[in-house]
Amino acid sequence: MSHLHLPDGLLPWQVLVAGWALLLVMLHIAGRRTSGPAARRKLPEFAALAAAMLLAMAVPLGPLPIHLNLGALAGILLGPWFGAMAVFTANLFMALVGHGGITVLGLNTIITGSEPVVAYWCYRLLGTRLSRPVAAGIGTLTALSLSSYAAVGVLAAAGHAEHWLDRVPAQVFGLTAPLGMAAGALPLILLVACVEAALTAGLVAYLARLRPGLLADR
Amino acid sequence: MELAALDGLARGGGPLHRSRPAAKYLMTAGFICAAASAASPAAAGRAAVVLLLAAVLAGRGVFTLWRLALYPLGFAAVYSLVFAPGLGEAALLLARVELMVWSTLILIATTPVADVLGVLAPLLPALVVDGLYLTYRMVFRLLRGEEQLWQAMRLRAGGPSRMLARDPEGFVAATAVSLLSAIEAGERSHQALELRGYSLGLLRTQTAGGGWLLPIGLSCFPVGEVLLRWLR
Numbered sequence: 495m496s497h498l499h500l501p502d503g504l505l506p507w508q509v510l511v512a513g514w515a516l517l518l519v520m521l522h523i524a525g526r527r528t529s530g531p532a533a534r535r536k537l538p539e540f541a542a543l544a545a546a547m548l549l550a551m552a553v554p555l556g557p558l559p560i561h562l563n564l565g566a567l568a569g570i571l572l573g574p575w576f577g578a579m580a581v582f583t584a585n586l587f588m589a590l591v592g593h594g595g596i597t598v599l600g601l602n603t604i605i606t607g608s609e610p611v612v613a614y615w616c617y618r619l620l621g622t623r624l625s626r627p628v629a630a631g632i633g634t635l636t637a638l639s640l641s642s643y644a645a646v647g648v649l650a651a652a653g654h655a656e657h658w659l660d661r662v663p664a665q666v667f668g669l670t671a672p673l674g675m676a677a678g679a680l681p682l683i684l685l686v687a688c689v690e691a692a693l694t695a696g697l698v699a700y701l702a703r704l705r706p707g708l709l710a711d712r
Numbered sequence: 713m714e715l716a717a718l719d720g721l722a723r724g725g726g727p728l729h730r731s732r733p734a735a736k737y738l739m740t741a742g743f744i745c746a747a748a749s750a751a752s753p754a755a756a757g758r759a760a761v762v763l764l765l766a767a768v769l770a771g772r773g774v775f776t777l778w779r780l781a782l783y784p785l786g787f788a789a790v791y792s793l794v795f796a797p798g799l800g801e802a803a804l805l806l807a808r809v810e811l812m813v814w815s816t817l818i819l820i821a822t823t824p825v826a827d828v829l830g831v832l833a834p835l836l837p838a839l840v841v842d843g844l845y846l847t848y849r850m851v852f853r854l855l856r857g858e859e860q861l862w863q864a865m866r867l868r869a870g871g872p873s874r875m876l877a878r879d880p881e882g883f884v885a886a887t888a889v890s891l892l893s894a895i896e897a898g899e900r901s902h903q904a905l906e907l908r909g910y911s912l913g914l915l916r917t918q919t920a921g922g923g924w925l926l927p928i929g930l931s932c933f934p935v936g937e938v939l940l941r942w943l944r
Contacts (some may be wrong), residue, residue: 527836534911537839538898541846545854546891548847554786579840583847590820590828591718592813593784596744697885697891704892 505598509648513601518609521582524575533576539708540576540583543568547584560686565641565692566634569610570617571701571708577610578603590647605644608622612637613694626702626709632694715851721821726771727926728822733831735927739766740819742931745810749938756807759934763814766930770822777821782815810911850894858890 528536543564548560569577584604587598616633617626625633701708722729728736743763750756767774788809796802820828825848831839865886900908 521837521840525839528837528839531877535902537843537846538902538907539895540843541850542854542891542894542898544843544847545850545894548851549854564778579843580847582840583844586844587847589714590816591926592781592816593787594808596740596746596816691885692880693887696880700884700888701892704888707896708892 505601505648509651510597510601513598513604515600516604517582517600520578520604525580527575527577536572536576540572543571543577544580544583546588547580551584551588560682561684562690562693563609564690564694565570565606565609565650566613566630566637566690567697569612569614569635569637570630570694570698574608574611574614577614578607581607581610603650605641605648609637609641612640612696617703627695627699630698631691634691634694635687638690639683642683642687714776714780715848717773718780718820719825721770721773722778722884724773724822725770726822728766728769728818729771731822731927733823733827733922735924736819736823737830737831739927739931740815742935743815743818744812746931746934746938747808747815749941750804750808750811751941753807755937755941756804756811758937759811761806762930762933763811763818766818767814769926769930770818773821777814778815780817781810784809784813803891832885846898850898853897854890854894857893858886861886861890 524712527533547564547568550564552561554561557627565577565581568580571577583598585594585603586608588594589599589602594602613630613633613636616636617629620629698709743759746762746792747756750759767777770777785806788806792802792805792809797803828844829841829844829848832844863888865882865893
């Protein structure tokens with residue numbers, strides 16, 4: 495959902511360079527955290543989830559430029575670091591086939607990569623009190639909402655808010671630029687986040703029955 | 713995404729296919745740089761002419777590339793209409809998007825995926841590179857598994873698959889089963905690789921050969937124009 499799909503040349507180069515720098519740091523840390531034979535055994539799971547993300551991202555939901563991500567599911571199944579790497583993998587392939595800019599790859603991965611991290615920790619924290627599917631659903635909803643607002647925040651911070659404000663009813667709400675953008679995008683973000691949260695909860699319930707060892711908290 | 717079609721194109725024998733993958737990366741970077749900094753329709757047009765030449769040199773499959781390049785247009789149109797202050801700027805933005813998409817498509821349509829990922833191997837953690845390679849294979853496995861599963865469900869249910877798609881539980885179960893079977897198939901492949909002594913670095917062996925001249929020469933024109941603009 496929060497996948498920016500921005501073309502190259504829209505955002506200022508400082509923002510793009512910062513995105514790439516953060517991505518390189520993230521990949522370096524993720525590479526160190528996922529070394530060793532135990533981590534290597536997760537490679538098939540990692541690849542299957544990255545492939546599932548790639549397929550989910552390639553299918554728009556109707557005429558709207560939005561789609562499912564499955565990043566939160568990757569976090570719940572693989573853990574935060576593997577999940578973030580799966581997001582990078584899916585984003586890189588998408589960028590190579592022209593879906594989302596190459597220069598925005600860093601920013602896209604940082605924003606979308608926050609989904610597995612947030613979803614994993616929500617799932618871990620809530621999983622002790624609630625059932626696994628419910629914890630997964632709430633984790634997904636939280637992660638998608640946060641990452642979508644992060645994407646909107648990046649656009650607002652990049653100085654495009656004034657054009658947006660001419661077109662969405664932000665003035666009606668009487669809010670400042672970033673808040674106005676966030677308010678305008680709210681219904682769409684919530685709609686897609688709810689669909690993906692329900693799907694993730696269902697998948698977690700199913701996988702917990704069939705192969706509970708796949709879940710990251712096991 | 714038509715990955716299979718791109719795979720087929722990448723196995724062609726055009727002049728760009730025979731060039732060195734690293735040189736094609738540099739060419740793509742040059743094209744993207746030119747596309748991103750095209751500040752006028754004339755600059756975008758000049759970059760388009762060079763890209764068209766590269767597309768022709770990519771050999772057969774220009775029409776497949778054309779079709780694929782249209783895919784992100786819907787997404788880009790929304791952003792263009794929202795962010796560009798006028799229609800002229802929106803059109804220029806869309807032209808930039810298309811130029812950028814053509815740049816990456818020419819790379820992926822003239823270079824096998826193993827070579828595309830092989831260039832990245834020294835730059836990324838080995839686990840990520842192997843993950844990229846396995847992910848690519850897994851996409852096809854997932855697609856095939858999903859197709860077979862839906863066919864089986866349709867045959868057993870005796871109705872069209874659309875009816876099953878309307879059933880959320882059935883949809884979740886089908887997705888979970890496809891995912892699980894892909895994971896299990898991947899685990900079996902991984903075990904087989906480990907028995908043969910695999911310990912990360914599937915793509916450590918780089919493909920060699922191919923020339924530098926054509927890709928670098930092609931990217932010289934748009935990159936040179938960008939540099940001249942900066943110097944002025």
